[in-house]
Amino acid sequence: MNSEPPPTLFTTKIARIYQTWLDKTVPFVAVRWAVTLVSYLLYFIRIYIIQGWYVVTYALAIYHLNLFIAFLSPKVDPSIYNDDSDDEGPHLPTGSGEEFRPFIRRLPEFKFWYSGSKAILIAFVCTLFSAFNIPVFWPILVMYFIILFGVTMKRQIKHMIKYRYLPFTHGKTKYKGKEDTGKVVGPS
Incomplete structure (x- = not known):
């Protein structure tokens, strides 16, 4: 028998259901971003119609800029590994003897999308309250x-x-290994 109170069990169950549905959206990158773009357009249409809440919109834009910069930045800043002998700093390997370090983002694409979408929703909710409508030019x-x-x-x-x-995979060179012929190579 569970020793947790019923409200905790209920919120845990709701959180699991929410996380399950969120996990199901992971493979649908284009659809996720399309829905976010539509929600952003709806938000801007609302702001245009109600003629206010510009500070909320500005805060949303600054937050999205910060998310975008984190999305473009590497997880480990290469300036940390700056050599005094080389003014340009570390770079990608050009020879076979150099170490390969793949580009890993500071903010992964899914977290970028999720945080940006939540921010749009929060900004939309803020437009429902006149306390957030601060007069500004x-x-x-x-x-x-x-x-x-x-x-x-x-x-x-x-x-x-x-x-x-380069933080984007589009346009990067893709290397192929040898084709699989199906033959098993064993000791002769």
């Missing part, structure tokens, strides 16, 4: 975000060029 927020985005992405791109990493 919105063009200044837009200009400040564009400048912040430009400066941040310039720094990130310089970092990517300096340490020679």
